[in-house]
Amino acid sequence: LEAEAKSSLVTFLGKLSNNKGQLDRIWNSTSDPCLDLWKGVTCVTQTVKILNLTRFNLSGSFDATSLCDDRSLASSLSTLILDGNNIGGDISDDIAKCKHLTRLQVSGNQISGIVSGSLSILNNLKRLDISYNKFSGNLPDLSRISGLILFLAQYNKLTGNIPTFDFSNLEQFNVSYNDFSGPAPDTKGRFPDCYLGNPKLCGDQLANKCPSPISNSENKKSKNFSKTQILMYSGYSVLAIVLIIFIIYKLLKRKKTEQKAAAVNKVASIDDNIDKPIVASTDQYKTGETRSEVSFVSGDQSAMVSTSVVVLTSPDVNGLRFEDLLRAPAELLGRGMHSSLYKIMLENGMILVVKRVKNWAISSSEFKHRMQRLDQVRHPNVLSALAFYSSQQEKLLVYEYQQNGSFLRLLHGAEMGQAFDWSSRLGIAASIGEALAFMHQELSDDGIAHGNMKSSNIFLNKNMEPCISEYGLNMMENNQCSSSIVNNGFKGDIYGFGVILLELLTGRLVQNDGVEELTRWVHSVVREEWTAEVFDKSLISEGASEARMVNLLQVAIKCVNSSPETRPTIKQVAVMINTLKEEEETSLISQA
Ligand SMILES: Nc1ncnc2c1ncn2[C@@H]1O[C@H](COP(=O)(O)OP(=O)(O)OP(=O)(O)O)[C@@H](O)[C@H]1O
Numbered sequence: 001l002e003a004e005a006k007s008s009l010v011t012f013l014g015k016l017s018n019n020k021g022q023l024d025r026i027w028n029s030t031s032d033p034c035l036d037l038w039k040g041v042t043c044v045t046q047t048v049k050i051l052n053l054t055r056f057n058l059s060g061s062f063d064a065t066s067l068c069d070d071r072s073l074a075s076s077l078s079t080l081i082l083d084g085n086n087i088g089g090d091i092s093d094d095i096a097k098c099k100h101l102t103r104l105q106v107s108g109n110q111i112s113g114i115v116s117g118s119l120s121i122l123n124n125l126k127r128l129d130i131s132y133n134k135f136s137g138n139l140p141d142l143s144r145i146s147g148l149i150l151f152l153a154q155y156n157k158l159t160g161n162i163p164t165f166d167f168s169n170l171e172q173f174n175v176s177y178n179d180f181s182g183p184a185p186d187t188k189g190r191f192p193d194c195y196l197g198n199p200k201l202c203g204d205q206l207a208n209k210c211p212s213p214i215s216n217s218e219n220k221k222s223k224n225f226s227k228t229q230i231l232m233y234s235g236y237s238v239l240a241i242v243l244i245i246f247i248i249y250k251l252l253k254r255k256k257t258e259q260k261a262a263a264v265n266k267v268a269s270i271d272d273n274i275d276k277p278i279v280a281s282t283d284q285y286k287t288g289e290t291r292s293e294v295s296f297v298s299g300d301q302s303a304m305v306s307t308s309v310v311v312l313t314s315p316d317v318n319g320l321r322f323e324d325l326l327r328a329p330a331e332l333l334g335r336g337m338h339s340s341l342y343k344i345m346l347e348n349g350m351i352l353v354v355k356r357v358k359n360w361a362i363s364s365s366e367f368k369h370r371m372q373r374l375d376q377v378r379h380p381n382v383l384s385a386l387a388f389y390s391s392q393q394e395k396l397l398v399y400e401y402q403q404n405g406s407f408l409r410l411l412h413g414a415e416m417g418q419a420f421d422w423s424s425r426l427g428i429a430a431s432i433g434e435a436l437a438f439m440h441q442e443l444s445d446d447g448i449a450h451g452n453m454k455s456s457n458i459f460l461n462k463n464m465e466p467c468i469s470e471y472g473l474n475m476m477e478n479n480q481c482s483s484s485i486v487n488n489g490f491k492g493d494i495y496g497f498g499v500i501l502l503e504l505l506t507g508r509l510v511q512n513d514g515v516e517e518l519t520r521w522v523h524s525v526v527r528e529e530w531t532a533e534v535f536d537k538s539l540i541s542e543g544a545s546e547a548r549m550v551n552l553l554q555v556a557i558k559c560v561n562s563s564p565e566t567r568p569t570i571k572q573v574a575v576m577i578n579t580l581k582e583e584e585e586t587s588l589i590s591q592a
Pocket residue numbers: 333334335336339340341353399400401402403405406452456457459469470
């Protein structure tokens with residue numbers, strides 16, 4: 001283990017054991033936590049994954065700062081269990097730096113203070129158990145943690161209103177025997193005893209019903225408007241009318257400007273300008289180099305464009321103009337039949353990528369609507385576009401540049417012998433599955449699937465968490481000549497995800513082998529019952545659980561079924577992968 005990570009761990013453990021000599025016996029500071037298999041510490045590839053100190057008779061204080069301040073510890077630790085000790089102190093805001101925690105259990109201790117609001121940032125959490133402690137004050141809103149399946153906080157001194165939870169995801173929930181007040185969130189008939197011992201709570205599912213917000217008499221009173229109220233409301237109405245007239249005026253003005261721009265574009269197309277790439281350095285373009293210093297500059301075009309880029313909700317690129325994109329120095333990252341991708345640097349130093357799609361058979365208004373709809377559906381593991389631009393000939397999409405590279409690169413690194421261990425692979429698969437399930441659910445009515453699920457469209461963001469890029473850029477219209485096995489729509493995404501799972505298990509890259517070759521090879525090996533031969537050698541030598549790898553392989557094979565209707569839904573796939581991930585974590589804990 002790295003020296004700094006070890007010293008942080010020693011400080012954390014030292015504070016828990018009150019430095020009463022136990023540290024030397026259990027966690028000898030002269031040895032190595034991973035190599036010397038410290039009790040309660042589980043490592044995977046020389047990084048600390050799990051701290052399970054259940055009933056270790058500890059009585060010191062919980063020091064999240066020393067544990068989570070160390071970047072390497074914070075980025076590897078997935079499970080922290082301190083159940084059944086006598087630990088005091090509080091959970092400081094620094095816990096938020098342990099971003100990869102999926103399990104935080106401190107049940108049966110003496111931890112006090114308020115429950116830190118920064119827990120709500122731990123969006124990988126699956127299980128949070130703070131029961132049987134001395135926590136007080138209000139509970140923070142944890143509804144942002146979309147994957148939370150267990151929340152236990154019974155037997156504390158918590159007060160105030162209970163925030164809302166997503167009960168459809170929770171498998172266990174209990175906040176009994178606290179001092180909560182006000183309306184109890186509706187659990188839809190689940191967790192019948194979860195609110196016991198909170199006499200100030202009210203609600204339909206409790207004996208104590210909540211009073212109706214406005215009593216009848218008050219209701220009547222409110223109907224008798226006073227003179228001042230009438231004056232006030234008519235003032236508001238006049239103001240609203242003036243505002244509406246102003247907005248209509250602005251819209252009409254904008255439409256006129258757009259029409260003008262369209263007219264200019266038309267002139268440009270007659271001018272035979274549209275088929276020329278925007279890239280000025282045409283020589284470099286022709287050489288087909290994948291990386292070259294080019295620039296979007298084109299005197300004619302920057303002069304003619306008056307339509308500006310539509311910036312979505314990102315404040316980082318507010319005020320971005322089409323001209324800024326054109327003028328920024330650009331590096332060509334990739335070029336396909338219908339699109340090119342450029343890395344550009346704005347004057348303010350921000351690095352973006354611009355995807356330029358030509359002749360996409362989608363109308364400007366449909367494209368605009370799609371981009372705006374996609375901007376409303378946000379998930380931490382999906383990269384949203386920052387801005388877009390649309391003209392008849394081309395569409396531009398602007399994303400933040402992801403400097404930690406793609407999942408494909410990680411797999412490629414593994415191919416070259418760099419460590420990419422099983423539990424990280426499983427973790428990435430689970431996060432991607434969940435994110436895709438969320439997007440499919442939210443966008444099913446709009447019919448917007450990802451459209452191009454593959455490992456080069458999965459990135460590691462600045463927190464080293466996986467994120468799906470280019471969601472909704474389904475250019476099937478452009479893909480008529482692609483292989484028949486490639487399917488579009490939601491079922492196509494399942495197929496693409498299945499292929500990513502196959503890459504992850506086998507270590508073989510579609511980039512080298514082709515989709516059909518990879519799936520054909522996997523099927524043939526499985527048919528011959530040589531299943532173990534399928535797996536990446538590095539997973540075998542790491543000692544990854546063969547049973548779980550086989551289970552994931554079965555999920556992948558279901559996803560790449562050639563008949564789309566037979567494939568599972570992404571929700572089913574996400575549940576299956578999550579179960580495997582949970583099993584993996586439980587087995588690591590029991591090995592500790
Ligand atoms: N936001 C980003 N940050 C960093 N690198 C990116 C980003 N988006 C794409 N890339 C990388 O740039 C390269 C080219 O991307 P591009 O999208 O053109 O190609 P692709 O993903 O291989 O194919 P497709 O056009 O089908 O999506 C890929 O290696 C991709 O991983």
